[in-house]
Amino acid sequence: MRRYFSRKLLIYILTFFLAVTIDWLIPRFMPGDPVQNMLSRAMLRADAAEVMYGYYTKAFGLDVPIGQQYLNFWNALFHGDLGTSVYMFPTPVTKVLLRAVPYDIFLLIPSILLSWYAGNKFGAYAARSKWLDNTVSPLGYVLTATPYMWLGILLAWFFGIVLGKFPIAGAYSFNLVPHLSWMFIWDVLKHWFLPFASLFLVGFGGQAIGMRNMIIYELEADYSHYLEALGAPRSLVRKYAFRNAVLPQITGLALSLGVIVAGALVTEVVFSYPGIGYLLLAAIQNQDYFLIQGCFLFIIIGVLFANFVIDIVYLLIDPRTRTGMMGETA
Amino acid sequence: MSLQVEHLTVYYQTLRGDVQALEDATFTIEDGEIMGLAGESGCGKTTLGHSLIRLVPPMRYVRGKVKIDSEELPIWGMEEMNPFRFKKISIIPQYAMNAMNPTRKIGKMTEELLESRKVSFSDTLPELKRRLDMVELTHDVMNMYPIELSGGMKQRMVMVLSTLMDPTLLIADEITSALDVSTQKAVAEMLVEFRNRECCNSVMLITHDLSILYQIADTIMVMYAGQLSEKAATHTMIHSPRHPYTKLLISSLPKVGVKYAEKRLKGIPGSPPLLLDPPIGCRFRERCPVAFDKCLDVPPFLEIEKDHLVACWKEFERDA
Ligand SMILES: Nc1ncnc2c1ncn2[C@@H]1O[C@H](COP(=O)(O)OP(=O)(O)O)[C@@H](O)[C@H]1O
Ligand code: SF4
Ligand SMILES: [Mg+2]
Numbered sequence: 182m183r184r185y186f187s188r189k190l191l192i193y194i195l196t197f198f199l200a201v202t203i204d205w206l207i208p209r210f211m212p213g214d215p216v217q218n219m220l221s222r223a224m225l226r227a228d229a230a231e232v233m234y235g236y237y238t239k240a241f242g243l244d245v246p247i248g249q250q251y252l253n254f255w256n257a258l259f260h261g262d263l264g265t266s267v268y269m270f271p272t273p274v275t276k277v278l279l280r281a282v283p284y285d286i287f288l289l290i291p292s293i294l295l296s297w298y299a300g301n302k303f304g305a306y307a308a309r310s311k312w313l314d315n316t317v318s319p320l321g322y323v324l325t326a327t328p329y330m331w332l333g334i335l336l337a338w339f340f341g342i343v344l345g346k347f348p349i350a351g352a353y354s355f356n357l358v359p360h361l362s363w364m365f366i367w368d369v370l371k372h373w374f375l376p377f378a379s380l381f382l383v384g385f386g387g388q389a390i391g392m393r394n395m396i397i398y399e400l401e402a403d404y405s406h407y408l409e410a411l412g413a414p415r416s417l418v419r420k421y422a423f424r425n426a427v428l429p430q431i432t433g434l435a436l437s438l439g440v441i442v443a444g445a446l447v448t449e450v451v452f453s454y455p456g457i458g459y460l461l462l463a464a465i466q467n468q469d470y471f472l473i474q475g476c477f478l479f480i481i482i483g484v485l486f487a488n489f490v491i492d493i494v495y496l497l498i499d500p501r502t503r504t505g506m507m508g509e510t511a
Numbered sequence: 512m513s514l515q516v517e518h519l520t521v522y523y524q525t526l527r528g529d530v531q532a533l534e535d536a537t538f539t540i541e542d543g544e545i546m547g548l549a550g551e552s553g554c555g556k557t558t559l560g561h562s563l564i565r566l567v568p569p570m571r572y573v574r575g576k577v578k579i580d581s582e583e584l585p586i587w588g589m590e591e592m593n594p595f596r597f598k599k600i601s602i603i604p605q606y607a608m609n610a611m612n613p614t615r616k617i618g619k620m621t622e623e624l625l626e627s628r629k630v631s632f633s634d635t636l637p638e639l640k641r642r643l644d645m646v647e648l649t650h651d652v653m654n655m656y657p658i659e660l661s662g663g664m665k666q667r668m669v670m671v672l673s674t675l676m677d678p679t680l681l682i683a684d685e686i687t688s689a690l691d692v693s694t695q696k697a698v699a700e701m702l703v704e705f706r707n708r709e710c711c712n713s714v715m716l717i718t719h720d721l722s723i724l725y726q727i728a729d730t731i732m733v734m735y736a737g738q739l740s741e742k743a744a745t746h747t748m749i750h751s752p753r754h755p756y757t758k759l760l761i762s763s764l765p766k767v768g769v770k771y772a773e774k775r776l777k778g779i780p781g782s783p784p785l786l787l788d789p790p791i792g793c794r795f796r797e798r799c800p801v802a803f804d805k806c807l808d809v810p811p812f813l814e815i816e817k818d819h820l821v822a823c824w825k826e827f828e829r830d831a
Binding site: 402403404406407408409410411412413414416417421424425428499500501 | 564565593598601602604606609610611612614615623624627628656658669
């Protein structure tokens with residue numbers, strides 16, 4: 182058990198280390214000079230600009246050799262310091278990100294969990310009814326094949342513009358100041374609904390299809406046939422098939438997490454929803470390298486963490502991984 | 512008489528037409544009989560076994576009647592068969608290695624299976640433990656997952672499970688094929704022990720390995736390309752086979768005195784016909800050294816001596 186965990190943990194740490202290193206490389210190898218870029222917007226006189234350039238290069242820590250920069254980066258990282266945003270100067274990147282992250286959580290967790298739950302329920306249901314299978318399965322294929330952006334735009338157009346039922350930009354109305362009231366909560370939920378729905382629908386389709394196929398596969402597995410040969414009622418055969426079909430669905434969720442997060446980024450852009458995705462777009466448009474770097478870092482941490490959680494859940498519920506593990510240490 | 516099969520015909524439905532895997536099988540198995548069912552791979556042994564207990568698409572019931580303890584089995588009905596399964600007729604499937612749900616502890620699975628058949632698990636437990644002892648498995652297996660058992664252990668566990676309700680007929684499909692030679696013998700002997708202790712009344716032991724049948728079968732029935740060729744007591748079958756196919760089969764094996772030979776059925780010139788479009792008449796005709804014009808009709812499966820059945824026109828003529 183411990184050996185399994187330490188090995189898993191090591192893999193996660195290595196992945197994290199590598200991903201962060203790549204993340205650190207990106208702004209340094211991207212065309213353009215962030216400081217120059219910021220200064221050019223200030224429209225300073227040439228000599229003043231030169232002084233300021235020197236000052237900012239120092240402030241951003243870009244005046245030391247590249248190896249030193251790398252070490253400083255890790256050091257700062259462990260102190261929770263991701264540098265200063267150029268675009269929202271002088272707010273620290275960490276602070277900018279922490280303002281955005283709650284929106285991502287608010288959007289992602291419900292859509293992932295609900296689409297997983299509902300998709301699996303529906304898929305299992307479809308697997309046993311011909312009629313449902315013929316309607317839900319094609320729909321599921323269409324949904325899961327729809328790019329997030331399209332679905333987002335379609336929903337925004339239909340519910341926001343044609344029906345005018347839902348707002349299509351922001352996390353709450355611009356004329357409201359965040360405060361605790363039913364009116365405000367209602368407003369927040371209305372803004373949340375469409376981006377949530379587009380993430381939910383794509384996820385739902387994928388999960389439903391996956392579950393349907395897995396159940397059908399499990400019902401054709403040897404152990405199902407054996408139960409049938411011994412006269413076990415359908416309910417028992419189904420129960421086992423469902424349980425065993427859910428397991429790969431959990432791994433599937435871990436694998437698709439990256440896609441879901443990417444989908445959330447795009448969806449936030451479509452709905453101007455102020456999470457990391459929206460921030461990332463702004464950061465790119467403004468060539469705010471530190472902010473870009475910070476956004477990616479948060480995404481990396483988020484995806485790795487979620488994967489780790491799913492790994493543990495899987496470990497707890499699938500005896501095959503558990504016993505496989507014991508065999509390893511033996 | 513524990514099993515009576517009459518004119519049983521079962522096909523596989525495929526896109527290219529019916530695979531005629533079992534044609535007009537008529538035979539019986541007596542109380543306490545261990546009948547070996549032999550024949551080359553693909554001749555329809557598994558088809559015959561499965562059609563008696565779990566006849567599902569792409570298998571298609573064409574005609575025929577099956578009686579067990581003089582009661583007719585509704586083999587054509589998936590649901591109708593349920594009361595008979597496990598209690599009257601049971602199977603150790605060819606895929607016994609994967610027959611148990613990998614994510615359930617074996618004890619738990621057994622409990623759920625029994626309770627689903629309205630049999631009390633706690634009442635059955637003492638007998639279950641006795642049988643685990645019989646096959647030399649520790650009682651701990653009940654707390655294990657299938658993955659924790661070796662192949663031989665799984666095989667024996669499934670043997671215990673399948674016979675727990677003391678079925679009238681046990682179908683044992685290639686139960687020794689996946690095992691190494693030393694375990695093969697042990698498992699085969701356990702099967703005899705099960706029959707002797709009446710954990711099952713009679714056994715249909717399917718195998719393509721004749722040597723195991725020499726050891727434990729009371730009778731042997733040989734199939735060729737979906738048709739029954741010959742059935743006789745083991746001794747008769749080995750020393751005086753009558754059907755041309757069986758003769759070739761037996762003579763292609765090493766001397767029969769070598770009881771535990773590991774030789775398999777093999778090496779007769781030609782190959783079995785495809786069952787999608789089998790030849791008319793006797794399906795062995797094209798490879799038969801003594802075939803003649805009468806063989807264009809299907810030979811009936813007749814008793815030419817007491818308890819010795821053959822389907823061959825040549826033999827009928829000789830006896831006439
Ligand atoms: N699912 C299937 N679909 C079509 N044909 C099948 C199927 N299963 C078996 N067959 C055919 O039926 C014949 C008998 O198969 P089987 O009963 O498994 O033979 P055996 O058990 O004697 O090796 C073979 O020719 C095989 O190709
Ligand atoms: S019936 Fe004819 S072809 Fe068939 S085994 Fe007998 S002699 Fe040979
Ligand atoms: Mg077979």
